[in-house]
Amino acid sequence: MAFVEFRDVTKTYRMGDVEVRAVDGMTFDIERGELAVIVGPSGAGKTTVLNMLGGMDSATSGTIRLGDRVVSSLSERELTQYRRHDIGFVFQFYNLVQNLTALENVELASQISDDPLPADEVLAKVGLAERADNFPAQLSGGEQQRVAIARALAKNPKLLLCDEPTGALDYVTGKQILRLLQDTARETGRTVAIVTHNLAFTQVADRVIRVREGRASSVELNAHPADAMSVEW
Numbered sequence: 001m002a003f004v005e006f007r008d009v010t011k012t013y014r015m016g017d018v019e020v021r022a023v024d025g026m027t028f029d030i031e032r033g034e035l036a037v038i039v040g041p042s043g044a045g046k047t048t049v050l051n052m053l054g055g056m057d058s059a060t061s062g063t064i065r066l067g068d069r070v071v072s073s074l075s076e077r078e079l080t081q082y083r084r085h086d087i088g089f090v091f092q093f094y095n096l097v098q099n100l101t102a103l104e105n106v107e108l109a110s111q112i113s114d115d116p117l118p119a120d121e122v123l124a125k126v127g128l129a130e131r132a133d134n135f136p137a138q139l140s141g142g143e144q145q146r147v148a149i150a151r152a153l154a155k156n157p158k159l160l161l162c163d164e165p166t167g168a169l170d171y172v173t174g175k176q177i178l179r180l181l182q183d184t185a186r187e188t189g190r191t192v193a194i195v196t197h198n199l200a201f202t203q204v205a206d207r208v209i210r211v212r213e214g215r216a217s218s219v220e221l222n223a224h225p226a227d228a229m230s231v232e233w
């Protein structure tokens with residue numbers, strides 16, 4: 001059994017009389033410790049997949065598993081616990097608390113977790129030991145995204161989910177963040193899933209899940225993933 005299993009999952013949104021099938025029978029696996037990239041054009045269903053994996057949205061049908069948990073069968077209450085303890089989220093626009101310092105932002109996450117990592121150590125690991133007492137507005141976009149990654153990792157999550165994590169960053173900074181995510185998977189054995197429309201990310205991934213019109217059109221393994229700093233887009 002794979003660490004992450006997505007089996008014949010559908011997600012239908014109803015808006016009045018109109019039904020939108022955002023995910024239409026999607027099936028894929030992700031193994032523990034992999035960096036998986038879920039790639040596809042706008043509207044293909046990528047964010048919906050990530051939200052269902054993270055327990056932020058429920059599937060209309062199908063089965064979603066993480067480890068020994070059947071995420072698609074959890075109650076609302078269990079989903080809250082799942083989001084809190086098992087999942088780390090990284091978003092395009094960082095979503096930091098503006099009136100807390102970098103360190104306090106990371107501490108906030110470790111406080112709600114069962115088994116947190118020391119906030120100062122995680123912040124140092126993403127290269128921001130010197131900026132611990134800075135507020136988000138005093139940090140560059142790349143630094144803010146590092147804080148967001150540290151905040152997600154401090155929860156010691158089973159799965160790190162990233163939605164267009166470099167979408168708001170310039171080219172060089174984006175590559176540095178991609179490398180940080182690649183190192184996170186390689187060095188800590190953590191499972192990382194990135195949703196993006198950027199095809200260059202496929203070179204860096206251990207597993208590439210291509211989505212089209214709500215389905216996984218292909219799933220490929222990369223025998224020799226490129227180093228994030230060497231890819232170009």
Ligand SMILES: Nc1ncnc2c1ncn2[C@@H]1O[C@H](COP(=O)(O)OP(=O)(O)OP(=O)(O)O)[C@@H](O)[C@H]1O
Nearest residue numbers: 013020021022041042043044045046047048049197
């Ligand atoms: N809450 C919602 N209500 C209605 N329709 C939705 C909702 N969320 C997503 N959709 C629709 O589902 C489809 C898939 O959306 P989704 O955001 O998952 O795609 P995406 O691949 O992440 O796109 P993008 O790269 O533009 O973010 C789209 O047609 C979208 O309009």
